[in-house]
Amino acid sequence: MTFDVDVLSIAENIKIVKERIEGAAKRIGRDPSEIKLVAVSKTVDIDRIKEAVLAGIEILGENKVQEAKEKISNFKFQISNLKIEWQMVGHLQTNKAKTAVQLFSLIHSVDSLRLAEEIDRESRKAGKVQDVLVEVNLAGEETKHGVSKEGTISLLREISKFKNVSVKGLMTMPPFSEDPEKVRPYFRRLREVRDNINELRVTSYELRDLSMGMSNDFEIAIEEGATMVRIGTAIFGERR
Numbered sequence: 001m002t003f004d005v006d007v008l009s010i011a012e013n014i015k016i017v018k019e020r021i022e023g024a025a026k027r028i029g030r031d032p033s034e035i036k037l038v039a040v041s042k043t044v045d046i047d048r049i050k051e052a053v054l055a056g057i058e059i060l061g062e063n064k065v066q067e068a069k070e071k072i073s074n075f076k077f078q079i080s081n082l083k084i085e086w087q088m089v090g091h092l093q094t095n096k097a098k099t100a101v102q103l104f105s106l107i108h109s110v111d112s113l114r115l116a117e118e119i120d121r122e123s124r125k126a127g128k129v130q131d132v133l134v135e136v137n138l139a140g141e142e143t144k145h146g147v148s149k150e151g152t153i154s155l156l157r158e159i160s161k162f163k164n165v166s167v168k169g170l171m172t173m174p175p176f177s178e179d180p181e182k183v184r185p186y187f188r189r190l191r192e193v194r195d196n197i198n199e200l201r202v203t204s205y206e207l208r209d210l211s212m213g214m215s216n217d218f219e220i221a222i223e224e225g226a227t228m229v230r231i232g233t234a235i236f237g238e239r240r
């Protein structure tokens with residue numbers, strides 16, 4: 001099903017996306033309330049972000065630290081009484097870890113020990129425990145970030161020693177395909193990697209979250225176990 005999201009308002013788009021999340025969850029007997037909607041607001045201006053928040057969005061996802069920093073300070077100034085979370089969905093450079101710790105409730109994209117170490121150090125200084133996900137590059141695409149499937153367990157073993165970083169789960173960005181059914185195997189594989197980690201007791205607690213699924217394929221991701229879907233275009237329209 002395709003439709004032109006640009007002709008609908010942001011509020012209408014959100015309503016449709018939420019209905020589709022609910023529909024996908026119910027199809028396979030999942031409780032829709034266990035799936036969090038992250039509205040990816042990269043390149044979207046503050047007025048349109050505000051519209052989304054007024055229409056019920058509670059989590060905003062950004063992919064650049066500097067852009068997020070400006071938006072967050074503007075946003076606080078404009079509407080201070082609304083409770084929203086900002087999350088980092090894009091690749092994070094080690095030298096931006098300090099600012100990221102100040103801004104984000106969750107970092108979806110930890111993919112190296114060095115980055116995790118830096119987040120741990122900055123979180124300790126800030127008196128915070130930073131929630132993170134480990135990004136897994138399941139297709140081994142060189143153009144994409146993320147740790148290999150094989151490297152995931154050893155990275156997790158190391159990260160779980162850090163006191164100021166708390167790993168909540170895994171994230172993936174599968175290779176793009178027009179046909180969402182083609183990405184289903186990647187979503188399934190991420191769930192299997194998580195289940196395997198839990199069976200092997202790699203971390204002292206169970207990993208729960210799977211951040212997977214974007215505008216083109218979030219229903220498939222939900223069918224395969226996503227607990228967080230990251231949706232930009234289907235809410236805000238094509239990025240300009």
Ligand SMILES: *Cc1c(COP(=O)(O)O)cnc(C)c1O
Nearest residue numbers: 040063089214215230231232233
């Ligand atoms: C841009 C982006 C998204 C959202 O993509 P859409 O196809 O617009 O829904 C999700 N995750 C990450 C990491 C992104 O950079």
